[in-house]
Structures are given as structure tokens and as C-alpha cells.
Amino acid sequence: MSKIRLGLIGCGGMMKNHAKGIEVLDCVEITAVCDVDIEKAKDVASVLKSPYVTDDYKTMVDHVDAVLVVLPHHLHFSCGMFFARAKKHILMEKPLCNTEEECLRLIETCEENGVTLMCAYPVRYWQGVQKLKEYVDSGDYGKIMQMSIWTEQLTVVDDQHWIGTACVGGGQLFSHGCHYIDILLWFCGNPVTGSHLGTNVGTPWMLREGTSVVTMKFENGALGYHGATWGSRGTKLGCNFQIIMEKGLLEYEHFDGEVRLYDALKEHVPGEAIERGNSYKVLWKRESEVNKETQHEVAHFADCVMNDKKPVTDGRSSLQSLRVIWKMYDAEKFGVMADLRGLGIEE
Numbered sequence: 106m107s108k109i110r111l112g113l114i115g116c117g118g119m120m121k122n123h124a125k126g127i128e129v130l131d132c133v134e135i136t137a138v139c140d141v142d143i144e145k146a147k148d149v150a151s152v153l154k155s156p157y158v159t160d161d162y163k164t165m166v167d168h169v170d171a172v173l174v175v176l177p178h179h180l181h182f183s184c185g186m187f188f189a190r191a192k193k194h195i196l197m198e199k200p201l202c203n204t205e206e207e208c209l210r211l212i213e214t215c216e217e218n219g220v221t222l223m224c225a226y227p228v229r230y231w232q233g234v235q236k237l238k239e240y241v242d243s244g245d246y247g248k249i250m251q252m253s254i255w256t257e258q259l260t261v262v263d264d265q266h267w268i269g270t271a272c273v274g275g276g277q278l279f280s281h282g283c284h285y286i287d288i289l290l291w292f293c294g295n296p297v298t299g300s301h302l303g304t305n306v307g308t309p310w311m312l313r314e315g316t317s318v319v320t321m322k323f324e325n326g327a328l329g330y331h332g333a334t335w336g337s338r339g340t341k342l343g344c345n346f347q348i349i350m351e352k353g354l355l356e357y358e359h360f361d362g363e364v365r366l367y368d369a370l371k372e373h374v375p376g377e378a379i380e381r382g383n384s385y386k387v388l389w390k391r392e393s394e395v396n397k398e399t400q401h402e403v404a405h406f407a408d409c410v411m412n413d414k415k416p417v418t419d420g421r422s423s424l425q426s427l428r429v430i431w432k433m434y435d436a437e438k439f440g441v442m443a444d445l446r447g448l449g450i451e452e
């Protein structure tokens with residue numbers, strides 16, 4: 106197989122990003138497009154080489170080897186199960202499914218049917234995040250002391266939109282923070298304990314939290330932090346990754362597309378003025394404009410399907426970040442820290 110025949114399911118906001126990303130790939134041909142709102146499907150199909158267009162994904166089976174599922178969260182499971190049983194490979198938008206039971210049933214059904222299941226976690230495949238990981242793994246900067254990830258955006262939806270309601274499976278942390286919990290696990294390893302605090306002050310369109318703060322501690326002693334909001338009317342940090350290492354501070358600034366090293370701070374002598382010390386060296390710069398960069402994850406999925414490889418963010422690996430989130434949500438109800446032992450990404 107030199108190309109996979111890919112079906113697109115759910116032609117809303119996110120599919121527009123995917124369509125742009127897939128356009129540049131040679132390993133994928135979009136052969137079918139589906140949305141219950143047929144006009145949306147036709148709109149996406151209009152720029153493609155006459156794919157099959159439908160409002161019922163069950164009729165796509167003969168036209169595809171694999172599907173990209175970009176549906177509201179409560180529909181991931183039923184759609185995934187349909188294509189797993191039909192032996193079609195699945196690239197599922199995050200979060201994999203709304204519950205642990207649904208995730209496990211989908212993962213097992215894919216395994217039984219020889220189907221590649223990958224969760225669309227594009228942040229893992231962003232070039233800047235990959236570079237940041239290379240610098241951390243190089244050993245040049247010592248061990249991770251603390252990793253922080255911030256995302257500040259204004260994502261407002263009307264009362265009827267599925268993202269604000271219970272059917273989404275959680276609030277901002279589950280819907281969006283899952284990307285960054287996955288990243289914290291990837292960089293820092295097995296978590297030991299963690300906490301989540303959420304609020305919907307300032308984001309009344311969210312039934313659950315629109316703003317989240319996560320703290321974690323890992324087996325290797327590293328600390329993790331994730332601060333995120335869908336209600337910020339201004340932003341300083343945008344989408345920013347910062348790692349305090351023993352020998353310097355590494356940063357990935359997503360919008361500027363730069364990996365930076367800050368290591369010029371002089372030792373502070375108690376009693377003397379503290380210097381700001383925020384000059385940095387640019388270690389790597391992205392050449393392309395900022396976008397969702399979904400092409401890298403789709404290319405990885407296609408490679409795994411064509412060459413029978415296990416995706417980096419396969420079903421089981423992506424379930425780990427959701428388990429961490431569910432444990433922290435449960436602990437939050439009781440005002441305690443969550444025990445995250447046994448939930449590491451390698452297990």
C-alpha cells in the first residue's frame with residue numbers, strides 16, 4: 106500500500122485544520138467525507154478529488170482503509186466501535202472516549218480485529234515539542250526539576266454547543282488539558298501524586314471548569330504544573346512550555362516557534378538585588394507559520410498503518426493521560442491529592 110484511503114468523519118471546526126494538514130501529505134488520499142450536516146461534508150469535499158460524500162458514516166466502509174474521527178466526544182465510542190468491527194484503522198480525535206470502560210472496549214476490539222488505533226494528540230508530534238524533548242534527553246542540561254505548561258485562550262461557545270455540556274466527559278482539563286497531561290507524562294515519566302483545581306468563574310458557558318490548575322510529582326522527583334484557561338481576554342504566555350533543568354531553563358514558545366535556553370543567571374547573594382536574567386539563546390526555530398500542525402500526526406498514523414507499527418499515541422498510551430485526569434477529578438471532589446502511582450505512561 107503506497108497510500109491509505111482515508112475517510113473524514115465530522116466536518117466541523119477541527120476538521121478544517123486537519124484538511125489543511127492532510128493536503129500536504131503524499132501518503133494519504135481522502136476518499137470519503139461525512140457529516141450529518143451534508144452541506145459541511147460537501148464544503149470539505151469541494152476542494153478534494155471527488156471523494157464519496159455522505160451524511161451516514163456507516164455507508165463509507167467500502168471506500169476507505171482508515172478513518173479520521175473528528176466528532177463530539179460522546180460519539181467517539183460508537184463510531185470507533187463501528188469501524189473497529191469493520192476492520193478499518195482509526196485515528197481518533199482526543200480524548201479517546203468519555204469513560205475508562207469505553208476506552209478499554211474500543212482498544213480491545215481494535216486489538217481483536219488487527220486494527221491500528223491512534224489518538225490524535227498533535228502536540229506530541231509538534232516539531233518544537235519533539236525538539237524540546239531531544240534537548241532534555243541529550244543529558245546536556247541535567248535532570249528535570251520542574252516542567253510547566255500554560256495555555257491561555259478565549260474559547261467561547263453558545264448554550265447549545267456540546268463542548269459546554271456534560272456529554273463532553275469533563276471540563277477544560279479533560280477536553281483540552283489531556284494534550285498537556287500526555288506531554289507531562291512523556292517528559293517526566295511515571296507520576297506519583299497530583300491535584301486538579303478547576304473553576305468556571307469567567308467561563309459560564311462551561312458546565313464544568315473552564316480554567317484549570319494541575320500540579321504533579323513524578324517518581325524521579327520532577328514536579329509538573331499545567332495552568333490553562335478557555336476564558337482569558339488577554340494572554341502573556343499563549344501556549345508555552347518551560348522546563349527548569351539542573352543546568353538551565355529550556356522553553357518552547359509555540360507561537361514564536363522557538364526552543365530557547367536561559368542559562369545566564371548569576372548566583373544570587375542574599376541581601377543583594379536579584380537580577381532579571383531573562384536573556385536567552387535560540388536553540389531551534391520553526392520555519393513554517395504557526396498552525397495546528399496536525400500533518401505530523403496524520404503522517405505518523407499513515408506510517409503505522411502501512412508498515413504495521415505501533416503508534417506513539419496508541420489507544421493504551423493515550424488512556425494513561427485520561428486515567429490521570431479522572432483520578433485528579435475524583436480527588437478534587439474530596440479536597441485531597443490523587444494517588445497516581447501505577448498510572449505511568451509505560452505501564
Ligand SMILES: NC(=O)c1ccc[n+]([C@@H]2O[C@H](COP(=O)([O-])OP(=O)(O)OC[C@H]3O[C@@H](n4cnc5c(N)ncnc54)[C@H](O)[C@@H]3O)[C@@H](O)[C@H]2O)c1
Nearest residue numbers: 115116117118119120139140141142145175176177198199
Ligand atoms: N487537537 C486539537 O487541537 C483539537 C481542537 C479542537 C477540537 N478537537 C477535537 O475534535 C473533535 C471535534 O471537535 P470540533 O471542535 O471540530 O467540533 P464541531 O462541533 O465543530 O464539529 C463536529 C462535527 O461533527 C458533526 N457530527 C455530529 N454528529 C455526527 C455524526 N453522527 N456523524 C457525522 N458527523 C456528525 C457535526 O455536524 C459537526 O460538523 C473533538 O474530539 C475535539 O476534542 C481537537
